[in-house]
Amino acid sequence: MATINNTTEKYRPRQLYSLQEVRKHDTPKDLWMVIYNRVYDVTAFAGDHPGGVEVLFDCGGVDATEAFEDVAHSDDAVNMLAPYFLGDLDRSDHRSYTSERHPKDHYASMKEIRPIPRKRKSKHKQQLDKAFIEKVTIGLLVCLAVISIIIYVCIQKFKWAYHV
């Protein structure tokens, strides 16, 4: 997989994968894993792993973050992940971490920038909102009119009582 360093590339929405999709790639010939909510295809790397192939095969198709951190991998090991980056794990499958380690100087190190879609109000809800605002406005105007009449009547009574 090509390394993407171009700035504009960094800001395009990245491919998202669900954990369910990742689970399908759990064989030595098709070996994906999740590390810090990023999905990597490490098939080509497995044979070169200094810790041996078996441990990697055991983590095929799963979230390997814990296993990866349990053996205190160096930052060099983290940076080696870069060429195998596929995309981000779907938000609904995300785990939260107090701190995260991602490959440096690479597309994979950028925060996922896909905007969270804003829920659009349905037309029916918009109409209801409009009707509600109209009703409140009318109510306020009626209150204002009633208060004005009361004040006017009070002033007239005052004038009449004291013959002003």
Ligand code: HEM
């Ligand atoms: C796919 C991502 C992985 C990469 C790029 C990677 C890379 C490396 C590297 C570079 C080392 C040498 C020591 C170091 O620099 O930290 C190492 C050692 C090791 N790795 Fe990984 N590793 C990966 C995943 C895993 C996983 C998921 C496990 C599961 C337990 C694991 C277990 C080990 C062990 C046990 C060693 C120690 C080997 C020794 O000290 O003899 N690695 N790995």
